[in-house]
Amino acid sequence: MSGRLLIFGIDGGTFNVLEPMWAEGRLPHLARLRSEGASGVLHTVCPPLTAPAWATFQTGLQPGRHGVFDFLAPPRRGYARRLQNASALSAPRLFDTLSAAGRTVGALNVPLTFPPRPVNGFVVPGMLTPTFADKHLYPSSLGAELRALGGYYVDMNPLYFEEGRDEGFVEELYRVAEARKRAALHLWRSHQPDLFAVVFTGVDRLMHFFWDRPELVRDHYAWLDATLGEFLASAEEEGATVFVLSDHGFGPAEAEIDLAEHLRRHGFLTQKAKRGPSPRRFLEAVAKLDLFDLRKRLPRRWRAAARGQVMERLSVFASVDWQRTSIFPGTATQYGVYLNVAGREPEGIVSRADYEKVRDDFIASLDELYPGLTARALRREEVYHGPFLDDAPDVYLPLWEDGVRLREFSDDPAVAPRRRRPGEHRREGIFFARGPRVAAGAAPEQATLADVYPTATYLMGEALPTGLDGRLLTEIVAPEALAKAPPTYRDYDVGGAGYADGEDADVRARLEGMGYLG
Numbered sequence: 001m002s003g004r005l006l007i008f009g010i011d012g013g014t015f016n017v018l019e020p021m022w023a024e025g026r027l028p029h030l031a032r033l034r035s036e037g038a039s040g041v042l043h044t045v046c047p048p049l050t051a052p053a054w055a056t057f058q059t060g061l062q063p064g065r066h067g068v069f070d071f072l073a074p075p076r077r078g079y080a081r082r083l084q085n086a087s088a089l090s091a092p093r094l095f096d097t098l099s100a101a102g103r104t105v106g107a108l109n110v111p112l113t114f115p116p117r118p119v120n121g122f123v124v125p126g127m128l129t130p131t132f133a134d135k136h137l138y139p140s141s142l143g144a145e146l147r148a149l150g151g152y153y154v155d156m157n158p159l160y161f162e163e164g165r166d167e168g169f170v171e172e173l174y175r176v177a178e179a180r181k182r183a184a185l186h187l188w189r190s191h192q193p194d195l196f197a198v199v200f201t202g203v204d205r206l207m208h209f210f211w212d213r214p215e216l217v218r219d220h221y222a223w224l225d226a227t228l229g230e231f232l233a234s235a236e237e238e239g240a241t242v243f244v245l246s247d248h249g250f251g252p253a254e255a256e257i258d259l260a261e262h263l264r265r266h267g268f269l270t271q272k273a274k275r276g277p278s279p280r281r282f283l284e285a286v287a288k289l290d291l292f293d294l295r296k297r298l299p300r301r302w303r304a305a306a307r308g309q310v311m312e313r314l315s316v317f318a319s320v321d322w323q324r325t326s327i328f329p330g331t332a333t334q335y336g337v338y339l340n341v342a343g344r345e346p347e348g349i350v351s352r353a354d355y356e357k358v359r360d361d362f363i364a365s366l367d368e369l370y371p372g373l374t375a376r377a378l379r380r381e382e383v384y385h386g387p388f389l390d391d392a393p394d395v396y397l398p399l400w401e402d403g404v405r406l407r408e409f410s411d412d413p414a415v416a417p418r419r420r421r422p423g424e425h426r427r428e429g430i431f432f433a434r435g436p437r438v439a440a441g442a443a444p445e446q447a448t449l450a451d452v453y454p455t456a457t458y459l460m461g462e463a464l465p466t467g468l469d470g471r472l473l474t475e476i477v478a479p480e481a482l483a484k485a486p487p488t489y490r491d492y493d494v495g496g497a498g499y500a501d502g503e504d505a506d507v508r509a510r511l512e513g514m515g516y517l518g
């Protein structure tokens with residue numbers, strides 16, 4: 001047994017922003033990590049999306065084997081698509097196996113850790129958590145501790161994601177980030193877990209909405225670098241290992257494609273005339289009620305309406321005529337389509353016998369949708385394998401490679417576009433490692449997010465779990481350390497949990513308000 005590990009997560013961290021900042025000397029701590037440790041590109045999952053990415057980070061498995069392909073569950077479990085959460089991860093996670101090995105662990109704001117599973121340590125869950133509340137923490141006693149530090153926020157308030165609130169947006173972003181930093185430093189110093197993972201989400205939010213204002217983005221990277229510096233001082237003293245990593249990269253989004261319009265034009269998708277309120281408007285209204293804490297004062301009947309089955313009826317997919325729809329889009333950030341398969345989707349019409357033909361017809365139709373782009377459509381089995389493959393979109397359109405994003409699916413052309421998003425995710429994320437067993441100046445080779453789990457486990461001196469998709473990044477380990485302690489393997493075994501009744505609707509309203517579920 002040896003050493004502590006700090007994992008400093010930067011949601012959306014990219015060399016596209018870091019590179020120009022090295023030259024200006026604005027990132028002294030990351031620059032030191034680079035010169036004294038290993039650094040390079042960390043490739044994420046397909047599509048480059050937060051929920052499946054952190055699921056891969058936690059399990060060391062690709063999505064075909066951990067089962068999370070999006071923020072939302074697959075449409076075969078209902079076209080309205082419920083939210084995913086950590087209960088979808090049945091595989092043992094990094095936190096579980098280290099706990100089983102008798103090590104202490106702590107996680108702060110790691111996405112997809114709600115509901116928290118008991119570990120040998122603590123979990124303050126991140127994105128996809130209903131609210132900051134004692135009952136959502138493990139152990140729940142941590143709530144009082146965090147409140148004593150001046151509060152803690154799971155994420156920014158969605159109100160600031162509306163058009164015309166730039167000033168409030170940036171203020172809110174720093175309020176959330178400062179609170180998370182206070183919590184992180186406190187938990188790292190006073191609880192001293194062997195593994196501590198914290199994720200900062202500010203640059204992801206900024207790069208989505210302010211990619212075209214690089215100074216705002218760079219200022220926050222500089223803030224992160226200074227925050228990292230506060231951790232490095234104590235990590236160095238103890239000989240702890242430090243990872244800095246991102247769940248995906250980032251780049252400009254210069255064009256937008258309306259995939260639903262393409263599907264309609266080619267007869268794959270049929271939508272009925274619009275009736276009733278726009279689901280997005282409704283969900284945004286719910287998020288706003290939440291903001292002013294008004295929902296509690298609503299009549300019980302209305303409160304119920306903000307939850308559960310109403311979501312189903314209000315789903316944008318309520319407008320789809322399933323008897324005349326063979327293909328429909330996934331969420332915009334999922335960059336894919338689902339076939340409406342008989343026996344799989346609730347009202348599926350494509351027989352298994354016709355499946356390949358329908359899929360081929362769709363792929364052939366894409367030449368017209370985006371002539372001149374380099375991205376090639378991928379059948380899901382070209383991307384993933386495993387027991388959850390049937391939950392993946394049937395075809396992926398890797399348009400991010402060309403800086404193209406997909407327009408949100410809507411049943412109402414009158415709904416104004418959301419706030420403009422000039423930045424979108426990329427597959428090339430960042431990775432830095434420094435520590436007593438890390439080779440200075442080394443670079444990971446074709447490293448993926450799945451490799452973090454085994455590499456972290458090895459550098460902490462524990463046996464690697466068997467059967468992971470990720471590999472130990474031996475090229476970043478000092479050769480003498482590797483020779484002295486070759487990797488050993490072990491079988492670990494653990495369980496899972498889910499959202500309590502109604503909590504998923506709350507989270508959904510909040511994410512809708514931020515424009516993350518379109």
Ligand SMILES: [Zn+2]
Pocket residue numbers: 011012049050204247248
């Ligand atoms: Zn992310």
